[in-house]
Amino acid sequence: MQEKSRFKKVMSSTDILVVAFGAMIGWGWVVSSGRWIQNAGTIGTLLGFIIGGIMIYFVGMTYAELTPAMPKVGGEHVFSHKAFGPTGSFICTWALILSYIGVVCFEAVSLPTIMQYIFPSFAKGYMYSVAGSDVYATGVILASVFTISIIVINILGIKAASILQTILTLTIAAVGIILVVASAINGSADNLEGQVIIGDGGSAVKNILSVAVVAPFFLFGFDVIPQVAEEINVPLKKVAKILLLSIICAVLFYGLVVFAVGYALNSKGISEAMEGSGLVTASAMEKVFNSTVMAKVLIIGGLCGVITSWNSFLIGGSRAIFSMAESKMIPGRFSKLHSKHKTPVNALLLIGVLSLAAPFFGRTMLVWISDAASFACCLAYCMVSLSFLILRKKEPELHRPYKVKHYRFVGITASVLSGLMVVLYLIPNSGCSMTIEEWIIVGGWAILGLSFYIICKRHYKKQFGTLALEK
Structure with missing residues (x-):
């Protein structure tokens, strides 16, 4: 493989960890903890997340070997190309791009919703409704300002984006630690009564598994690391260990938050919070501090989670688009790098345009996009895991810094x-x-991909599907 990189190698160990961890810690820890506890109980949810975390950890181990072995931009694009050839690589990367764009668009719509929790009178300028979801001018303007800001930061370079990610991730961690410590001091084991594990025997197992099945969807994001492989200035073997560490940190974070909520609120308190704002984690913070201000502090931590997830998937999505364009699988203009900052400017602008459009469609439609994105991500993970097995047979002599x-x-x-x-x-x-x-959504994305596949294959002919390292 060529040693020369088209990108600036500026990412440190800390940068890699916060980009991956920030991608996995979004808004779910604020809004979903109550539902998980009601379904499976506090300890049941912990067990569910451990099981789901094990699933993701196995997938993560395949990434840990493949990423330092093929440290090229696009990550999964390269892995699947080596294993399956151009067609398999197209399917894998195209699915991954859908998952990244889906998350970015969903975060753009979540932002106004969170702001409304902090400032109840925020929603102004009613425009129209989409599938029962109201669209307000203030929400569209706020999402647009944040979208443009994050795009500009990313165009300025991965280091600038990493600095933003580090600040926000530290804020999330600080808020989470405050909640856990305060709950340990002011909470009570009595609150766990009736909500340790929901159900008996088989029903308890079923409830735990119901959390285990959804847990991986809250742990997507470590796969952003392979996308920026050419921008990492860290020994390759260490990259693999950081990738796996990011998964462990995310599982630990979710587990501690869930336990803190269950320790702070009894089943009645959780039910009341669910019937009210729905932000059970914020209600737990309010309870242990006896302060509505601290509830808003926690929501601000959740807001930081939205932005870190948004930022990470923007980074990953733009690199995936760049890698496909560079391989002549989609129009070549998306492989353009900024002359000064060496960032995939056109790919970033494409995702930026989609992000700007997202708030106009309302939150209900974005739930559909989010679910479609989760399906696409699972498909990509499966193809990467199969690539791992195939390459062990196909290229046993491939240098693997982490085996x-x-x-x-x-x-x-x-x-x-x-x-x-x-x-x-x-x-x-x-x-x-x-x-x-x-x-x-999935069918439309597949048809769009098939169209690109046919058009680019006819236009580029033998150049179609060639990796940069093969040119």
């Missing part, structure tokens, strides 16, 4: 678990099956 032990067990487990998640989305009434609207 996974018992690779067959790891690769098969990762492939089966991620493949199972894909199947659950496809089976009707599985609890995870996609709605008609989500099928339309």
